[in-house]
Amino acid sequence: MGATYYARPHALVRALLGRLLSAQEKRRLIAAESVEEALRQLRGTPYAAEVEGAAQAGDVLQEVERALERNLVQSYGRVIRALSGPPQALIVEALRRLEVDNLKAILRGLATGAPAGEIRAVLVPLDRWTLLPVERLLAAPSVAEAVQALGGLPYARPLAAALERYERERSLFPLEVALDLDYLRRLWARGEALRGSDRASVRRALGTRYDVLNVTWLLRYKLIYRLSPQEIFNYTLPYGYRVDDETIRRAAMAGDLATLIEGLPEPYRGVLAPLQDSGIARMEVALRRYLWRDARALLSGYPFQVGVILSYLYLKEAEVRDLVAILEGKSLGRRPDEIQAFLWSEL
Secondary structure (H helix, E strand, O other), X not given: OHHHHHHHHXXXXXXXXXXXXXXXXXXXXXXXXXXXXXXXHHOOOOOHHHHHHHOXXXXXXXXXXXXXXXXXXXXXXXXXXXXXXXXXXXXXXXXHHHHHHHHHHHHHHHHHOOOHHHHXXXXXXXXXXXXXXXXXXXXXXXXXXXXXXXXXXXXXXXXXXXXXXXXXXXXXXXXXXXXXXXXXXXXXHHHHOOOHHHHHHXXXXXXXXHHHHHHHHHHHHHHHHOOOHHHHHHOOOOOOOOOOHHHHHHHHHOOOHHHHHHOOOOOHHHHHHHHOOOOHHHHHHHHHHHHHHHHHHHHOOOOOOHHHHHHHHHHHHHHHHHHHHXXXXXXXXXXXXXXXOOOOOOO
């Protein structure tokens, strides 16, 4: 859409980028002697209001984490209000991923019989952006009735289609996969509705995330769930930036981890090959860090396109996720190197 359309969003994103924490600030947080010291340091950052607002809560750590999540949602909201038309619709749909996560948390809570208060405490506070009838869902006596309570929301159809398998197997896996795949297809369609450099930038920014999702799912499906090749193919995305259907077929048929990794395109093969003996958790972190580097690289390109906004939002999400990991690590007494090993950003 060009420089005129993106003048205001570009200025906003540049200002928001300036509020992200530096590597030095994160290293100091990781080195803090206690969670209280880490919170004191956060008071000297753009997250001061979040820390102060939680200071009087009974569970300060939980309230700070919720405040950090709300800060992320507010960043989405500021960007959304600076846009219009198809780019705005794309970012609104990108925000819906947090609502999908909330819905999965509610379904897990209902399936395990968790009290409504416990479920509510783990939901990301979406405030005005939520579509879910949260209280009706929490009051549902079963997963099936919760699906019915979704009414005409877009989440109802994929869940209803997977409900029979859930009832048969008593596993939330088919429901969660159906929900994820349907949402990600809708988000991709929003990107495909764009034109010109906007569409190309979204294919790069969003396609790279889909690549990493597909590779992560391949690892989990092969190493943890032991799914058949056909199930793996059905439970992955048919589009991305470098990972295509043929890549997924090769990985699904691979007899071992080394063969699976060897069949991946670069850069994913190079990212994972040195970590074959390190466990899936470290491989997933390495993929997330590749996404973090890629988002930073996109920010140095042509600025007047929506892919730059997606890149900022990924960096913001990674920062909030890392801050939560640091605070939880401090509360559990983990060493700095143990905390840093699982951060999404590189320091």
